[in-house]
Amino acid sequence: MTATDVFGLLGCALMCLAAIATALRLDRFPARVRHAVAVIAIVALFVPAGGLPLVAHVRGATGDLSVPTLALAASACASRILGRSGFAPREWNALLGAVAVAGLFLYPLALGLTPFDPYALGYGSAGLVTALLIATMAAWRAGLNLPVLVVVVAIAALLAGAYESRNLWDTLVDPLAVLVALGRWAAIALRGMGNAFTRGKS
Amino acid sequence: MSLRVAGLVAVVLAFAGLYARALTAPSAAGFVVARAPAEARSSAPRYKAQLLPNSSAQSVHSATAVETSGGRLRAFWYGGTREGASDVALYTSVYSPKEASWSPERAVMTRELVQRHLKRSVRKLGNPVVGRDRDGRLCLFFVSVSVGGWAGSAINLMISEDEGETWGPPRRLVASPFFNISTLVKGPLVQLTDGTIALPVYHEFLGKFGELLRLDSEGRVIGKTRLSWGNSSLQPVIVPHSETEAVGFMRYAGDPPARVLMIRTGDGGEHWTAPIKTALPNPNAAVASVLLAGGPLVLAFNNAEENREELSLALSSDFGNTWRVARNLEGESPPPRAPVAEYSYPWVMQDSSGDVHVLYTWGRSRIKHAVFNRAWLEGGGR
Numbered sequence: 001m002t003a004t005d006v007f008g009l010l011g012c013a014l015m016c017l018a019a020i021a022t023a024l025r026l027d028r029f030p031a032r033v034r035h036a037v038a039v040i041a042i043v044a045l046f047v048p049a050g051g052l053p054l055v056a057h058v059r060g061a062t063g064d065l066s067v068p069t070l071a072l073a074a075s076a077c078a079s080r081i082l083g084r085s086g087f088a089p090r091e092w093n094a095l096l097g098a099v100a101v102a103g104l105f106l107y108p109l110a111l112g113l114t115p116f117d118p119y120a121l122g123y124g125s126a127g128l129v130t131a132l133l134i135a136t137m138a139a140w141r142a143g144l145n146l147p148v149l150v151v152v153v154a155i156a157a158l159l160a161g162a163y164e165s166r167n168l169w170d171t172l173v174d175p176l177a178v179l180v181a182l183g184r185w186a187a188i189a190l191r192g193m194g195n196a197f198t199r200g201k202s
Numbered sequence: 203m204s205l206r207v208a209g210l211v212a213v214v215l216a217f218a219g220l221y222a223r224a225l226t227a228p229s230a231a232g233f234v235v236a237r238a239p240a241e242a243r244s245s246a247p248r249y250k251a252q253l254l255p256n257s258s259a260q261s262v263h264s265a266t267a268v269e270t271s272g273g274r275l276r277a278f279w280y281g282g283t284r285e286g287a288s289d290v291a292l293y294t295s296v297y298s299p300k301e302a303s304w305s306p307e308r309a310v311m312t313r314e315l316v317q318r319h320l321k322r323s324v325r326k327l328g329n330p331v332v333g334r335d336r337d338g339r340l341c342l343f344f345v346s347v348s349v350g351g352w353a354g355s356a357i358n359l360m361i362s363e364d365e366g367e368t369w370g371p372p373r374r375l376v377a378s379p380f381f382n383i384s385t386l387v388k389g390p391l392v393q394l395t396d397g398t399i400a401l402p403v404y405h406e407f408l409g410k411f412g413e414l415l416r417l418d419s420e421g422r423v424i425g426k427t428r429l430s431w432g433n434s435s436l437q438p439v440i441v442p443h444s445e446t447e448a449v450g451f452m453r454y455a456g457d458p459p460a461r462v463l464m465i466r467t468g469d470g471g472e473h474w475t476a477p478i479k480t481a482l483p484n485p486n487a488a489v490a491s492v493l494l495a496g497g498p499l500v501l502a503f504n505n506a507e508e509n510r511e512e513l514s515l516a517l518s519s520d521f522g523n524t525w526r527v528a529r530n531l532e533g534e535s536p537p538p539r540a541p542v543a544e545y546s547y548p549w550v551m552q553d554s555s556g557d558v559h560v561l562y563t564w565g566r567s568r569i570k571h572a573v574f575n576r577a578w579l580e581g582g583g584r
Contacts, residue, residue: 005321051314052323060323060348063382110379112409115431115476119379123425124227129220136213140206148209155216159223165376166422168220175380 007162008064011073013045013055015065015176018073021080031083038081064163066174067154068099068181071146091146093188094139096181098147103178106169122167132168228416228424231396232470233442236493236552247578251531254279254295254561254569255307261285262293264329264388265561265569268340269553270365273299277561278310278330278342279569286351288313290327292344294366297571299555304571310369316346316358319371323348328355332366333391335399340366341421343375343387343401353407354383359421375423377415383407388488388547389439392448398424400471402450404436410455412438414471430477435463437488441499446470449522451491451501452477454484460507462489464522482516482525483507490548494576495556501525502548502560505533513545513562515579528579531560531572540565 020041021027026034045055065073075092078084110119121128132151139147154171157163163171256262259281267277275297282290291309298305317324328345335341340362345355358372377385384407392400399417404410412429429438434456442448448471452463461479482503487510490502498517505514505527512533516525532545548562557573564570 001321009321052317052321056317056321057323059321060317061381063376106379111384111407112405112411112431112433115428117413117426117428120426120428122379123423124224126221126224129217129224132220133213133217136217140209140213143206145205145209148213152209152212152216155220159216159219163376164374165382166424167376167379169379170376173379 004064004162004164007157008059008164009053009055011065011070012058012062013042014070014077015062015073016045016055016058017041018076018080022076026080027083034081034083038077062176063174064165064170066177067150067157067171068095068177069174071095071150072177072180087146091144093184094142094144095147095150096177096184098135099173099177100181100185102169102173103175103181106173107175107178119167119169122169128168132172228396228398228418230470230472231394231398232445233400233448234393234395235442235444236495245575245577247575247581249572249574249578250302251570251572252302252304253564254304254571256281256293256568257306258309259283259291259293261287261566262569263563263566264547265563266330266332266390266549267297267551267559267561268332268334268366269551270296270340273553273555275299275553275559276332276340276366277304277569277571278332279561279563280327280330280344285566286326286328286347288326292327292330292342296366299553299557299573310342310366311344311360311372313346316372320346320358320374322374325349328352329386329388331387331390331401333399334393335361335419336393336397337419339363341391341399342366342369343391344372345386349383352386355386355406356382357385357387357401357403359417361421373421375415375417375421377403377413377423377426378405378407380407385413386437388437389490390549390551392440392442394470395445400440402429402438402440404438404452406436409433410436412436412450412452412465414438414440414474427471427474429465429474430463435477438465439489439491440471441491441493443493443499443521447521449491449499450474451480451489451522453486453488454479455486458507460484460486462501462503466522480522480525482527485509488547490550490560492550492552492558494552494558500550500558500579502531502550502562504546505530509543510546511543513548515550515560517580531562532564540567542566545570 262281265279292311293307295307296305330344357375360372389402401415414427416425435452437453450465462482462484463477487504498519504510505512513531515529542565560572
């Protein structure tokens, strides 16, 4: 098994574990129960079913996951299984805001809407690297540690060859992260509209 | 050192690595034009056609071939109970020009083997494309699908160092940011002057358009260029005619009139013209093309707007500006006709002796091989 296979399968397993922990709302249960469910889930994910472990079926559908998705999954596991809180909401809002913008920019164009393909820039465009550097430095200056950490880990994983892909975009964004990001920002927008409506009535 | 400073140091180191990668990325490279074959053995018109062996699959499709040592041909195709079935496998057979016959087919890759090697589920296999890299190794690209129909395709690569007798494990190519789905192959690869490979691919999810992937010597995608965009062009075939110039042809899936699409580049594939319609019809079907040594350009295509019942060869002496339909391989031919009158997915190539080979799907039940010389091709009629 190659290093990219190990990285890809572990990433999918982490996401599945986060999904199970979130769906069952494991944080309501005592630590012993939380840990037991997590162990059972991990074993179930790696037991071969139909010649392949369950986690390989998930990988067949999702491919390898970007670092923001892994960060979301790790955060969910930490809070639901280990009972640890992670980064502050403003950190997540900043990261997922950037992911949402990146996804809305990348996917329509990469899927053939125009002759311009921003995905091609991910193979080694100094322009894309510079744009990412500016965004990362802005986050660092604003004291946003999570987006900075995600970018550094994504670049390190790319340079270390952990991903099957040699494209920078694949480490920074994937459709699952974009979906979560759009959902979070839609919720924030709706909440803001609701608050404005309530203030208007009073 | 505070956490904040440590973060800044990490950012600087990470981006230094990223800039180093960007600055050392391979620069543009020219096309390697296929070497000129020797003179044809005979000037007398010569044509021979036969069906490839098929003892196991009810349905076969999408042949590809490469010349191997001794002037032999090794072909690949996919076959199973039906297109998209889980029992579809990739098959191979070898043609001996001395005996003018094909060896019994054997499976080189099954769905089960692919998913075992790729460490992920695979539902079905599809189009194979074979070619050589700079080191002379055979590269077999093929489509696999994990979720959904052909729009959910991804490309895989496996390499043989012994002319296709044995193969290394397949590896997944990543060519799309959207779950890496919807990238397929049909046209032959093109070698580039720096040893990298240009692989024409196409997308079928939401849009239908072509791209040219650039692969390094290990078969990893290191760049890509758009060949078209929108929702009507697919299955590109690229034919270089100098280090910087190439013409490409694509299947057309748009509104009438249905015509073969053509694109051009004059800078080694960095930029391509928008697709234009040629005078040749295209019933939303694959085409194939090769530049014969010293010209002309040959295009194998379905010569109708509505169906795939006629398969013809057209010649162009001006790199695609004008065409003359020279021969019909199917459509007006005497029996036996295929049970299903569909003759499609041609693959055309010229071997080192100068003979031209066309392989194509014959009624979805067999792969047919036609081999002929230039005198027959340019003679007209049948």
